Amino acid sequence: MDFNDTPEENNFRSEVRDWLKNNAPKEKKAGGYDSIDVQESALSRARDWQAKKAEAGYAAITWPKEYGGLGGSSIQSVIYSQEESKYNVPTGFFDIGLGMCIPTMMAWATKEQNERYVEPALYGKEIWCQLFSEPSAGSDVAGVRTKAEKDGDDWIINGQKVWTSGAHFCDFGIIVVRTDPTVPKHKGLSFFFLDMKSPGIEIKPIRQISGGSNFNEVFFTDVRVPDTQRLGEVGEGWKVALTTLMNERLAIGVPKSADYSSLTQLAKDVILNNKPAIKNDHVRAKIADWYVQSEGLKYTKMRSLTSLSKGETPGPESSIGKVVSAPKMQDLASFAMDLQGAAGILNDPDMSLMHSIFQNQWMSAAGYRIAGGTDEILRNIVAERVLGLPQDIRVDKNVPFNELADSR
Amino acid sequence: MNFDFSEDQKLLKEQVAKFLSDNCSIDVVREILESDKNYSDKVWRGLVDLGLTGTTIPEEYGGLGLSPLELCVIAEELGRASAPVPFSSSVYLATEAIKLFGTDKQKENYLPKLASGEIIATFALPESAMEPNPDNIQCTFSSGKLTGTKMPVPDGSYADICVAVVKDKTSDSIGMSIVDLSTEGIEKKTLTTLDQTRDHAEIIFNNALSEIMNSSGDGWGDVQQILDIAAVLISFEQIGGAEASLNMAKEYALDRFAFGRQIGSYQAIKHKLADMYIKIELAKSNSYYGAMMLNDNGSDLKIAAAASRVAATDAFNFAAQENIQTHGGIGFTWEADTQFYYRRSQVLGLSLGSIASWKNKLVTQLEEKNN
Numbered sequence: 109m110d111f112n113d114t115p116e117e118n119n120f121r122s123e124v125r126d127w128l129k130n131n132a133p134k135e136k137k138a139g140g141y142d143s144i145d146v147q148e149s150a151l152s153r154a155r156d157w158q159a160k161k162a163e164a165g166y167a168a169i170t171w172p173k174e175y176g177g178l179g180g181s182s183i184q185s186v187i188y189s190q191e192e193s194k195y196n197v198p199t200g201f202f203d204i205g206l207g208m209c210i211p212t213m214m215a216w217a218t219k220e221q222n223e224r225y226v227e228p229a230l231y232g233k234e235i236w237c238q239l240f241s242e243p244s245a246g247s248d249v250a251g252v253r254t255k256a257e258k259d260g261d262d263w264i265i266n267g268q269k270v271w272t273s274g275a276h277f278c279d280f281g282i283i284v285v286r287t288d289p290t291v292p293k294h295k296g297l298s299f300f301f302l303d304m305k306s307p308g309i310e311i312k313p314i315r316q317i318s319g320g321s322n323f324n325e326v327f328f329t330d331v332r333v334p335d336t337q338r339l340g341e342v343g344e345g346w347k348v349a350l351t352t353l354m355n356e357r358l359a360i361g362v363p364k365s366a367d368y369s370s371l372t373q374l375a376k377d378v379i380l381n382n383k384p385a386i387k388n389d390h391v392r393a394k395i396a397d398w399y400v401q402s403e404g405l406k407y408t409k410m411r412s413l414t415s416l417s418k419g420e421t422p423g424p425e426s427s428i429g430k431v432v433s434a435p436k437m438q439d440l441a442s443f444a445m446d447l448q449g450a451a452g453i454l455n456d457p458d459m460s461l462m463h464s465i466f467q468n469q470w471m472s473a474a475g476y477r478i479a480g481g482t483d484e485i486l487r488n489i490v491a492e493r494v495l496g497l498p499q500d501i502r503v504d505k506n507v508p509f510n511e512l513a514d515s516r
Numbered sequence: 517m518n519f520d521f522s523e524d525q526k527l528l529k530e531q532v533a534k535f536l537s538d539n540c541s542i543d544v545v546r547e548i549l550e551s552d553k554n555y556s557d558k559v560w561r562g563l564v565d566l567g568l569t570g571t572t573i574p575e576e577y578g579g580l581g582l583s584p585l586e587l588c589v590i591a592e593e594l595g596r597a598s599a600p601v602p603f604s605s606s607v608y609l610a611t612e613a614i615k616l617f618g619t620d621k622q623k624e625n626y627l628p629k630l631a632s633g634e635i636i637a638t639f640a641l642p643e644s645a646m647e648p649n650p651d652n653i654q655c656t657f658s659s660g661k662l663t664g665t666k667m668p669v670p671d672g673s674y675a676d677i678c679v680a681v682v683k684d685k686t687s688d689s690i691g692m693s694i695v696d697l698s699t700e701g702i703e704k705k706t707l708t709t710l711d712q713t714r715d716h717a718e719i720i721f722n723n724a725l726s727e728i729m730n731s732s733g734d735g736w737g738d739v740q741q742i743l744d745i746a747a748v749l750i751s752f753e754q755i756g757g758a759e760a761s762l763n764m765a766k767e768y769a770l771d772r773f774a775f776g777r778q779i780g781s782y783q784a785i786k787h788k789l790a791d792m793y794i795k796i797e798l799a800k801s802n803s804y805y806g807a808m809m810l811n812d813n814g815s816d817l818k819i820a821a822a823a824s825r826v827a828a829t830d831a832f833n834f835a836a837q838e839n840i841q842t843h844g845g846i847g848f849t850w851e852a853d854t855q856f857y858y859r860r861s862q863v864l865g866l867s868l869g870s871i872a873s874w875k876n877k878l879v880t881q882l883e884e885k886n887n
Contacts (some may be wrong), residue, residue, distance in 0.1 A: 109585065109808040110518050117517070183517070190818045372882070386883075389876065396875035399882065404798030407805045410519040417517040425797045432794060483782070490793055491786035495766050498781040 109222030111410060113187075114417065119433045120184050124166070131160055132195040140356075151277060154198035167230050168206060175214065176230045183416040204273055205229050205236030208355045209282045213301065215351050216339035225280070225301075237304065238352065239269040239283040239326060249284075249353075250294050250346055251504075254328060256285040263300065263338070264332040271479075275311045275324040278304045284349045287342055289510040296509050297345030300462075301332045318471040335366070362433040362476050366465045371444050374462055378447050385447050392512045405432055410424040420430050424494040430476070431486040438473035441466040519804060521589055529589035535562055536597040542853045548600040549856070552705070554674050554715035560601045561633070569607055570631030573615070574672050575876070577627035580700045584745070584810045585720050588752045588803070595756030595832075595864070598856045600713040601670035602636050604867070608749040609670075613679045613742045617692055617729045626694070630854030635676035639746075640666035640719065641739065647873060648681070649747065650690050650736040655721065657693045658685035661701075662726035665718065670867065672697075672717030680721075681739050682727060690735030693726040700724065712861035744821035748806035751828035754864050755800055759830070761835035762792045763856045765842040772844075790836045799831035819885065822878035829874075831863040834886060836861035 113121055157301050159241060160165040169185040171177025178184070192199075210229050211376035213222060228234040245251040254267025265285055277283070281304050288296035308331040313321040340348040372395055375386040383393045408429070412422035445452035449461075454460035455467040476482050491497045521529070540559045559715050561570060569585050572705055573579020580586075587608070594603055610629050614622060614637070643655065643666055654666030666672075666680060677696055684691040697704070703722035707716045732738050766789060769780030778787050806824035809817040825865040836857040840847040847854040865871065 109520065109804070109811060112518065114517075203766065340753065369886075372879075372886075374842050380687065389872070392879040393872060393875045395882075396822075396878045398825055399878065400802060400823050400830075401798060403823055404801045404827055407519065407801035408797055410517065411801060411804065412569070414519045415519045425800075427792045428797050431790075431800065484787070487787040487790040490790040491780075494793060495762075495786075495789055497769060497789065498778050500781055501777060 109144060117183060117187060120180075121187050121191065124188050127164055127166070128191055128195060131164070131402060132192070132197055133157075146235055150198050151201060152170065154201045155232040157197050158202055161352055162231045165380050167202075167232075170212075171230075175226050178417065181416070181419070182236075183413065186413060186416065187299065201235060201274065201277075202229070202232055203244045205234075205278075207353050208238055209236035209280075209301075211355050212282055212339065212348065212352045216299070216348050217301070226301045234279040235271050235274065235277060237275050237278040238437050239272055239275075239281045239370060240352070241271040243269060243270055247482055249349070250297065251509075252286055252297065253283055254283070254285045255289070256287050256300070256333070258287075258335075259332075261335050263298075263301075263331045265302075265328045265333060265408045267328050269326040269328070270314070270323075272311075272324045273322060273324050275304065280304055282339070284345050286346070286509065289342070290508050292506055293504055293509050293512070295343055297349070298342050299339045299345035299348035299361060300333050301339060302331070302337060306333070307330050307331070316475060318468070318475070319490060333469065362430055362437065363459070365433075365473075366441065366444070366462075367402050367463065368395050368440070368468050370465065371395055371398065371440060374444050374466070377461065378449075380447065391447070392441055401436050405429060418509075424490075427490060427494065430480065431483055431490070434473060434476040437469055437476060437484060441470035441473060519808070521585060524786065524820045525585055525589050527841065528586055531591060532566070532568070532590050532593040533596070535566060536593055536599060537742065539647075540597045540599050542598070542621055542856060545597060545598050545600050545856050547710075548713045548851075555602055555671065556600045559599055560636075563601060563603065564633030567631075569603075569611075569633050571607070573611065573627050573631045577623060578631040580629065584749070585807055587850075588807045588810075591749045591752035595753030595758075595860075596714065596760045597761070598757060598860050598864065601716070602638065602675065602726070604671040604746070605638040605675065606630065606636045606752055608746040609639035609742060610677070610679045612745050613639060613729070614694070617731065617738055619727075619730055620695075621777040622727060623692060635810075636671065636674065637677045638669055638831065639742070640669045640672070640678050640680045641743075642869075643667065647869060653681060653690060654681050655680055655682045656685055657682040657726060657728055660725060660727070662693055662695055662721040663723055665720045666719035668707055668709065668716035668773075669719050671715050672719050673704055673715045676744035678719065680726070682726075682728075684735070690739065691731050692735070692738065694729060695721065695724055695726045707770045709863070711863040713752040713859065714855065714863055740818075744818055745810060745819040747825040747868055747874070748803065750809045750864055751799065751803040751806060751824035754828035754832035754861070755796060755803060757857050757860055757864070758792070758796045758799070758832040758835040760780040760876060761832070761839040761861075762789065762796060764854065764857070765789055765835075768843050770845075780844075788838050788842065792815040792838060794832040795827075795834055797827065799827040816885075819878060819881045822874050822881065825868065825874045826871060826878060829871050832857075832861040833865055 144162050158167060165178040166188055168177040169180040169188055170182055172177045179320050199267050210226055213225060229236055231320060239250050243254055243256060254269060256263040256265045278302055284297055284299050286296050287298040308329045310327040312325045314323045314325055315321055375391050376384055378385045380388050412426040415422040449463055455464050457463040462465060493500055541561050544556055567580050568590055570579030571582050572584060576827040614626050630637060643804055655666060660681060662680060675697055677694055679692055679694055682691055682693050701722040703720040705718045707718055709716045769785050770778055772779045803824040806820040809820040840854045841860055843854055846852055
């Protein structure tokens with residue numbers, strides 16, 4: 109048992125290190141928790157860095173060479189990410205496009221379409237977003253109501269999407285819409301890709317409880333999309349959507365957050381029952397619990413990487429990450445604020461202890477427990493796909509969509 | 517990246533699993549619960565015949581000379597079967613103690629007999645409900661004689677020898693001594709415990725002949741070292757038991773119908789079982805790291821051992837109790853097999869001292885590491 113690279117992995121790591129050393133920006137990685145609100149300068153830096161990576165083949169390591177990838181393995185992709193994370197490079201703008209949208213295109217679009225769209229996405233020239241969630245379709249995403257109606261060789265889209273990351277700077281999007289409301293839910297969907305600059309698309313940022321804006325609402329009013337941009341057959345959009353959703357599980361995670369070590373730091377600085385909080389047995393027990401969870405996730409990842417390293421598919425244990433880490437983010441932050449007593453309510457980085465990291469984390473954690481699969485949906489997935497328990501009874505299964513009970 | 521057991525180790529695991537499924541069904545465990553027997557001699561003999569009691573004993577002493585990683589995979593299967601045998605006390609605790617702190621003569625005397633199964637050993641640390649510490653150990657070793665009381669001593673009713681943690685009068689420090697439990701001046705009383713499939717006894721030593729063992733100079737530290745080794749190994753037993761509990765709950769949730777459907781289709785049950793799975797995987801990952809540190813004698817062993825212990829105890833306690841809950845009323849009956857894991861989870865969870873204490877130990881080690 110060891111964490112060492114195989115000789116091949118080690119060679120690849122050295123290549124990557126050399127390349128990063130010669131090509132990555134030299135600035136130190138910034139500590140703290142930056143706002144991820146988009147700034148033009150960051151986007152432009154990100155595009156430059158993406159183009160450089162694409163040129164070297166590192167932008168999509170596991171993609172086949174014909175699409176501009178490296179034709180490499182998953183473990184090589186992990187090794188690249190590990191090394192790149194040591195540098196202060198702008199990331200995040202292309203993850204959804206390259207992680208979810210383009211793989212869906214590769215699986216379902218024509219050869220000509222892929223020749224047109226894959227390369228500009230890979231080089232960061234064109235950015236993609238995913239238009240699935242709606243106000244009435246969250247966990248039950250097949251319940252979308254945005255509709256598309258055929259008009260000659262085009263489709264006319266009307267409705268609303270929500271929680272669309274990056275819609276305001278994206279060039280293209282993939283969308284799942286209802287083309288037949290008279291058949292049961294999953295059977296009346298179709299899937300398209302579209303130009304986000306099409307007339308009739310209106311994008312409004314959502315302001316989150318944290319005050320930041322990382323997502324948008326997207327309104328569609330008589331938006332015209334050519335039938336040639338349909339992916340999959342009419343009425344088989346759900347099948348295409350599953351390709352995207354399978355990739356989502358790989359793309360969505362939880363950012364590095366304040367953990368047991370930050371809590372230990374805080375506990376040394378604050379007083380509880382007339383002594384430093386770190387001397388309090390209850391505080392120590394909580395630190396131990398979160399240490400065990402963090403280490404458990406860290407070594408679960410090592411187990412998955414071991415499978416990848418052997419060329420195997422990771423086991424189901426890889427599915428527990430977010431359902432553990434997101435609630436931990438929230439609970440730990442809440443506990444850390446409690447240790448600050450009444451001053452725990454301060455959310456001013458200049459005034460509150462440790463620059464408000466716990467307060468900010470507590471706010472954002474509420475969102476991470478929902479994004480990319482709620483705690484509840486993730487438990488269903490573990491129960492159904494890992495343990496083989498039956499699906500819940502679905503009252504909407506054989507009912508035409510337009511006859512379903514309406515939630516409002 | 518090679519954070520996994522080897523193919524040979526996985527093969528050994530399958531071999532042990534096969535032996536136990538053939539010879540140690542839950543009915544065998546039930547037989548021990550319902551009879552006066554202290555353990556299953558047949559299962560124990562089988563394990564001895566496979567050479568498993570000598571897994572980590574060097575070949576020069578008649579053992580297999582394998583690594584602690586082999587013990588980890590064996591432990592997981594013993595836990596899965598809830599096997600009524602003295603493996604943890606004799607192998608993880610006493611044998612490891614003699615390997616580490618036995619004199620040459622003691623090793624020559626005892627290790628071959630432990631490997632061959634001629635004797636069963638145990639390890640005696642606690643003396644009462646008070647958490648043992650260097651200041652409250654009352655058992656004293658003086659002029660080759662041991663006096664005092666140990667309880668609960670696992671497998672104490674029938675073990676042949678005992679490694680006891682003692683106050684050594686000569687040096688006025690903590691040490692360990694070996695006692696032949698058939699010598700004069702020893703009184704044994706079998707205790708009534710939560711899990712009668714694993715024997716525990718009170719042993720009173722009254723000027724019993726005993727041999728002091730070697731010490732690193734920090735006798736209490738030596739004891740902690742043995743507890744750390746056992747913590748990692750027992751965590752694998754806990755993982756095996758937790759997986760067996762989850763599996764039992766899952767099977768029941770698929771078979772049982774209520775309100776016209778399988779109870780496993782209700783989210784309340786699904787989420788409960790998903791939580792068992794999550795806790796088990798977190799425990800497994802911590803224990804893998806514990807195993808790696810044990811095998812490498814790595815600098816993180818103390819932290820990893822405590823983390824393994826905390827995570828695996830949480831996983832097994834939760835899985836065993838929620839397995840009963842999933843079964844509903846039938847799970848609370850004497851006829852149901854849910855009780856074996858429920859009982860065993862507490863015996864394993866408490867065997868090396870309170871979890872509150874291990875959590876404190878974990879944080880203390882973290883503080884030392886980061887200072």
